[in-house]
Amino acid sequence: MYTVKEAAQITGLTEHAIRFYTDKGLVPSLQRDQNNIRLFDEESINWLHGIKCLKQSGMPIGVIKTYVDLCLEGDSTIPQRFELMMAHKEAALAKLEEAKRHVAHLEEKTVLYQDILEHRSPDTTNPANWDRIRHMHRDVFYSPAVEKASNK
Numbered sequence: 001m002y003t004v005k006e007a008a009q010i011t012g013l014t015e016h017a018i019r020f021y022t023d024k025g026l027v028p029s030l031q032r033d034q035n036n037i038r039l040f041d042e043e044s045i046n047w048l049h050g051i052k053c054l055k056q057s058g059m060p061i062g063v064i065k066t067y068v069d070l071c072l073e074g075d076s077t078i079p080q081r082f083e084l085m086m087a088h089k090e091a092a093l094a095k096l097e098e099a100k101r102h103v104a105h106l107e108e109k110t111v112l113y114q115d116i117l118e119h120r121s122p123d124t125t126n127p128a129n130w131d132r133i134r135h136m137h138r139d140v141f142y143s144p145a146v147e148k149a150s151n152k
Contacts, residue, residue: 001031001039001040001041002039002040002041002044002045003037003038003039003040004018004019004038004040006040007040007044007045007048010045010048011045011048011049011052012052013048013052018038018048019038021048021051022038024061024065025065025068026047026051026061026064026065026068027040027044027047027048027051028047028068029041029044029047030044031044047068051064051068054067057088057092058088058092058095059088063084063088066084067081067084070084109125112124112125113125
């Protein structure tokens with residue numbers, strides 16, 4: 001049997017993470033001694049390795065709990081576990097696409113800042129200046145409804 005400290009050394013997880021995972025019920029084979037100290041056997045270590053793997057994929061704790069519960073039900077839940085993995089993969093792909101859009105936007109912004117720093121463009125990044133440069137970016141900063149209202 002292993003202590004939390006030993007389990008941390010074996011798995012590469014922090015002691016804090018191991019306590020957190022056990023408190024969330026993610027290590028079903030966890031045992032406790034007469035003083036309520038956590039004790040880990042080989043199966044518990046395997047659960048911790050599995051949790052670590054799922055966390056490294058970005059899987060939320062609640063989904064990991066669902067996965068653990070399905071595993072405990074046995075091989076009949078392989079289709080549900082597959083669906084869970086597919087849903088997680090789709091969510092990760094959506095986040096990746098969002099991150100790509102963020103990077104593309106930031107690439108544009110860094111080019112703009114470089115132009116500003118090299119005095120090729122006025123500072124259009126500071127909202128305090130937008131009244132002075134309104135004519136330059138009317139399509140970006142002002143919707144037609146706002147434009148109509150401001151002309152009244």
